[in-house]
Every structure is written in structure tokens, then in C-alpha cells.
Amino acid sequence: MTTILEARAITKAFHDDGASRRPLDEVDLRVERGELVTILGRSGSGKSTLLGILGGLDRAFTGSLELFGRDVRRLTDDELARLRHERIGFVFQAYHLLPHLDVIQNVLVPTLFGLPRRDDRRRARDLLERLGLGDRLADRxxxxxxxxxxxxxxxxxxxxxxxxxxxxxxxxxxxxxTSHEIVELFGELVRRDHLTIVAVTHSDELARAGTRSLRLDDGRLVELPHEEAR
Ligand SMILES: Nc1ncnc2c1ncn2[C@@H]1O[C@H](COP(=O)(O)OP(=O)(O)OP(=O)(O)O)[C@@H](O)[C@H]1O
Ligand SMILES: [Mg+2]
Structure with missing residues (x-):
């Protein structure tokens, strides 16, 4: 087994307006290659905060995080940016798309930050077709x-x-x-391409398709028995 991600005792606190919150309190999580891990939790429980840390977007936490066997805190900003660019895909809760670019230009944005490959455009088109947007490529x-x-x-x-x-x-x-199609796609990517997925979700169907389900509660990650995820 190859460990993709190992988080130990991740703690994150926010202090503002005199208030102090600790959405993550010594969170441990280890994810192996080919897993599809789903994370549930109430609104405000810290799911997005956790995902940002796991993806190397936020290094202001205590505890430790290894991504692909590398301690993210020992990487320079450039090394971390490269690791994210080459090995991690991130779908944000608020999408973070560029509204004035068209669909295919948005999908091709990552190629602006690395060496474009010859088949990028075809790949972008294939992905969009697979996601049911084949007829919207040129729409803003x-x-x-x-x-x-x-x-x-x-x-x-x-x-x-x-x-x-x-x-x-x-x-x-x-x-x-449409959600069912995404769940099928995720299953295929995990089985066929050995992609590893960590998804914050309230979808029972996605949780059932996953290998493990966790709940973020009171700053801790609790493993759910598979049936409870339904
Ligand atoms: N940049 C920030 N500054 C201060 N507090 C923050 C910041 N980001 C998040 N928080 C606080 O941390 C807690 C967790 O927020 P987070 O966005 O991670 O929750 P969530 O589980 O993703 O919620 P939702 O399901 O609504 O998306 C909240 O109480 C929020 O107010
Ligand atoms: Mg969120």
C-alpha cells in the first residue's frame, strides 16, 4: 500500500473579534492510494478548513502533514506549489472559476502554470464531454x-x-x-486509474461508493461504520 496523505494531530484555531474557534482539534487521518474517503459534518464544523490544509493550501496549523511521503512544512513555497500543481486536483466549494473566460479556457487554466502538453485541449474536451458539458465549451x-x-x-x-x-x-x-454520474465517474477513476479521492459531501450515494466515511464533529474526525454512512 502507498500512503498518499498522513495527517497527525492537526489543530487549527481562528482568533478574531475577541472570539476564538478551534474547528480542528488534533485530527488524525491517513489515506492510502486508491481510497475514496468521504467526510461529513455539520455546517461550520471545519470541513473546508480541513480540506484546505490537506491540499497544502494552508500551512498555518499545528500538527504534521505528509503528502506523498513529504513533510509539507519542509517544502519551500515553490516546491509545495509544484507538488500541488502536478499531483493534486482541488474542487473548491465556491468553484473559483474565471467568469469571463469560456468553459474550455477555464479547464485549461492549469496549463498556464506548467508545461502545456500537446493533447491538453483534447483532454479538456473529453473531460467536459464526459461531464455532460460537451455542447457548452465556448460559453462564458x-x-x-x-x-x-x-x-x-x-x-x-x-x-x-x-x-x-x-x-x-x-x-x-x-x-x-447528474450527481449519480459524478459518483460513477469517481468510482471509475478510483478503480481504473487508482486515483485517490477525499470528498466533503452530504451525498449518501457518494458515501456508499466510498471506501470509508468519516464525520467531523467537535474538532475530531470519527470513523463511521459503513452502514451509518447511508
Ligand atoms: N478565514 C477564517 N477566519 C476566521 N474563521 C474562519 C475562517 N475560515 C473558517 N473559519 C471558521 O471555522 C469554522 C469552520 O469553517 P469551515 O468553512 O471549515 O466549515 P465547513 O464545515 O466547511 O462548513 P460548510 O458545511 O458550511 O461549508 C467556522 O466556525 C468558521 O467561522
Ligand atoms: Mg465548507
């Missing part, structure tokens, strides 16, 4: 619906063939049929 993102934007963000995260995909509610805005 600002005219798309929430669920369509969510799928563009997913295509962008998958473009560089990441080894680890981190998703913040990837099916949150989708109807049950």
Missing part, C-alpha cells in the same frame, strides 16, 4: 448554472491527471441524475 462561465460550474471545476481539477483529488461538496448543486 458567467452564464452557466451552479451545477454546470461545479462540473467545469471538476474537469479543471482532473485535467493534469492528479494522484489525489480533494473535493468540497462536488455534488452539492447537482440533481440526482
Amino acid at each position: 462561465v458567467s452564464v452557466l448554472s451552479g451545477g454546470q460550474r461545479q462540473r467545469v471545476a471538476l474537469a479543471r481539477a482532473l485535467l493534469c491527471d492528479p494522484e489525489l483529488l480533494l473535493c468540497d461538496e462536488p455534488t452539492g448543486n447537482l440533481d440526482s441524475e
Whole structure:
């Protein structure tokens, strides 16, 4: 087994306006290659905060985090940026797309930060077709619906063939049929391409398709028995 991610005693606190919050209190999590781990938890429980840390976007925490066997705190900013770019795909809760670019340009954004490969455009088109957006390639993102934007963000995260995909509610805005297709796609990516996925989700279907389900509660991650995830 190859360990993709190992978090130990991750603690994160925010102090503002005199108030102090600690959404993450000594969180431990280890994820092996090919796992699909889902994370549940009430609104405000710290799921997005955790995902940002696991993806190397936020290093202001205590505890330790290894990604692909490397201690993220020992990496320079450039090394960490490269690791994220080459090996991690991230789907943000708020998508973070560029509204004035069209769909395919948004999916191709990662190629601006690395060496573009000859088949990037074809790959972007294939992904978008697979995600049901094949007829929207030239539309500006600002005219798309929430669920369509969510799928563009997913295509962008998958473009560089990441080894680890981190998703913040990837099916949150989708109807049950489209959401079912995303769950199928995730299953296929995990089985066929050995992609590793950590997804914050309230979807029972996605949780059932996963290898493990966890709940973030009171700053701790609790493993759920598989049936309870339903
Ligand atoms: N940048 C920040 N500054 C101060 N507090 C923050 C910041 N980001 C998050 N928090 C606080 O940390 C807690 C967890 O927030 P987080 O966004 O991780 O929750 P969440 O579980 O993703 O919620 P949701 O399901 O609504 O997306 C909240 O109480 C929030 O107010
Ligand atoms: Mg969130």
C-alpha cells in the first residue's frame, strides 16, 4: 500500500473579534492510494478548513502533514506549489472559476502554470464531454448554472491527471441524475486509474461508493461504520 496523505494531530484555531474557534482539534487521518474517503459534518464544523490544509493550501496549523511521503512544512513555497500543481486536483466549494473566460479556457487554466502538453485541449474536451458539458465549451462561465460550474471545476481539477483529488461538496448543486454520474465517474477513476479521492459531501450515494466515511464533529474526525454512512 502507498500512503498518499498522513495527517497527525492537526489543530487549527481562528482568533478574531475577541472570539476564538478551534474547528480542528488534533485530527488524525491517513489515506492510502486508491481510497475514496468521504467526510461529513455539520455546517461550520471545519470541513473546508480541513480540506484546505490537506491540499497544502494552508500551512498555518499545528500538527504534521505528509503528502506523498513529504513533510509539507519542509517544502519551500515553490516546491509545495509544484507538488500541488502536478499531483493534486482541488474542487473548491465556491468553484473559483474565471467568469469571463469560456468553459474550455477555464479547464485549461492549469496549463498556464506548467508545461502545456500537446493533447491538453483534447483532454479538456473529453473531460467536459464526459461531464455532460460537451455542447457548452465556448460559453462564458458567467452564464452557466451552479451545477454546470461545479462540473467545469471538476474537469479543471482532473485535467493534469492528479494522484489525489480533494473535493468540497462536488455534488452539492447537482440533481440526482447528474450527481449519480459524478459518483460513477469517481468510482471509475478510483478503480481504473487508482486515483485517490477525499470528498466533503452530504451525498449518501457518494458515501456508499466510498471506501470509508468519516464525520467531523467537535474538532475530531470519527470513523463511521459503513452502514451509518447511508
Ligand atoms: N478565514 C477564517 N477566519 C476566521 N474563521 C474562519 C475562517 N475560515 C473558517 N473559519 C471558521 O471555522 C469554522 C469552520 O469553517 P469551515 O468553512 O471549515 O466549515 P465547513 O464545515 O466547511 O462548513 P460548510 O458545511 O458550511 O461549508 C467556522 O466556525 C468558521 O467561522
Ligand atoms: Mg465548507
